[in-house]
Amino acid sequence: MKMGIRCTFSFLLVFGAVFGNGSSLFSPNGVFAAGSEPRPADLLKEAVSVWHFVDLNDSAGANSILKMHGIVELNVELSDSERSASLERGGDGKTARFGGKGFLSAGQGANGELNLSGRELTFYVRAKLGEIPVSFPIFSKHGGHANMAYNLFAFEDYVGVEIGTTGNKVNRKSETAVPMSSQARFSEMRGPETAPHRWLDLICRVDGAKMEFFVDGRCVDEDFMLGDLKQNDVPLLIGAQDTGNGPSGRFLGEIDTAAVWDRALSNEEILALSGGPKAVDPRERTDRGNGENLQYWCPPNAYGVGDCMPFSKDGVFHFVYLLDKKRHGAKNGWGAHQWIQATSTDLVNWTHQPFLVPITDQNEGSICTGSLFFFRGIYYALYANRSLDEGGKLAYAVSSDGIHFVKQEEPFVSLPEGYSGSLRDPAAFYSEEDGLVHLYATTTYRGRGCWAHIVTQDMKNWELRDPLYFRTNKEPECPDWFQWGRYFYSIAGLEDGIYRIAESPAGPWRLPSGNERIGQGILRVPKTAPWKDGRRIVTAFTEQRGYGGDAVFHELVQLEDGVLGEKFVPEMIPASGEA
Structure with missing residues (x-):
């Protein structure tokens, strides 16, 4: 099944706003960098x-x-x-x-x-x-x-x-x-x-x-x-x-x-x-300021960690996650999630960054789960906007530095008759075998839950392939895809971390010979990212008190037949007291 789908946004906006002079519009704490600062007395007169x-x-x-x-x-x-x-x-x-x-x-x-x-x-x-x-x-x-x-x-x-x-x-x-x-x-x-x-x-x-x-x-x-x-x-x-x-x-x-x-x-x-740059408290809203270990961590002021979307590039680990308020109850229950991140070069010292993708319009019910993807010099934050009027729409924001992103026109792709109106959880990867970017997204086709499979050469023109089915008729939410050595893996994050193995990027997929789950127990929506020296880190959140909880980091272990196991991340094991 093939279908040509063209993205409608223009890169002129992107290059003018993000790449124009190679510098950020924002200071580290998310406020505009000081230039010709407004005078407080003038502001008060207005x-x-x-x-x-x-x-x-x-x-x-x-x-x-x-x-x-x-x-x-x-x-x-x-x-x-x-x-x-x-x-x-x-x-x-x-x-x-x-x-x-x-x-x-x-x-x-x-x-x-x-x-x-x-x-x-x-x-x-x-x-x-x-x-x-x-x-x-x-x-x-x-x-x-x-x-x-x-x-x-x-x-x-x-x-x-x-x-x-x-x-x-x-x-x-x-x-x-x-x-x-x-x-x-x-x-x-x-x-x-x-x-x-x-x-x-x-x-x-x-x-x-x-x-x-x-x-x-x-x-x-x-x-x-x-x-x-x-x-x-x-x-x-x-x-x-x-x-x-x-x-x-x-x-x-x-x-x-x-x-x-x-x-x-x-x-x-x-x-x-507030007194200008020298007087302001420079911390991001997610930063308590005490250099916390992010293992079993949650943000201050009643925020919670939701779905995690880890990513790494050039020796920097990006812990990207949905910032949750009110256990998915914010905005009358729409969730009102936003993407935010903390970055590290050693998994020990973390910098809390400003929002990747914030809510900026009242019609945005939630900035939902997706993935961070780097292609031809541009970072793409692929997500679904759970809009109040139309449901899930695939969207993305772009960046030159992986920190400051600009939203683009949405939706960038729509599906034909036979698919449900909801399309969400986009995950993208580049395949060297065919030179295409492959994107999986959660949906339903003719009454059966699946991943829509869409490909592109340029992130502009999209072609629909046959859907991928997982284990049940349920929608296999929050897909993850990665290559590790000679094996390829796909994970259905909300299906209890069930994963499949293949010898080629697009399958065919087979059951692992051992345990078929990643992040068992109370961990939710496990997703992975590569790390230094061929390692693979999996992140998830705990759901012991309802949606949104504490961050959890594990390290994957790969057996000879491709089966995966888990262990603690050595750098993030909490310090213990004297025996």
């Missing part, structure tokens, strides 16, 4: 509202003047070092001090300007929290969780943020509305022993696709948007909250500046408001 607390006036927009309820001390002078930090961020060196006896109200703002609509907003609060443990509202247009507009608060050992939308619910079948939510634990912040007591630059950004929570310039957590921003008739309170039954809670601490924008600030603008 806000809908800004309060510096020398008095009750709003210094931007239509002057959403505050009203004081109880006792709040305004125009408090900062010390020399704290004053300098305030001025660097566009402040005036003055603060409002909240002692738990009062709060400030902005109502709906002048002409209702604080009751934001649409799909974008940013708010910024520079605050120093009071007593520990903390549990109090900071900056809140609450109204109750079903009617939430936006809310910044502290609770016990973390600072949290919530944004209400018209589309976010408990799950796809529920009518119960829930706000997007993110949190930053003090223990995960830079200088955790001082974090609860020092000044924190707290920024929440909503860009139409997701909400991100930044602490000291570092994005620590996120949630995913459906619908529009929710409006309510509850006042914006600073130092208290109104859940629909009147003001409650009392903030203890100080606030230097509070501001609201009706747009999503750029990474560069957030960096400027």
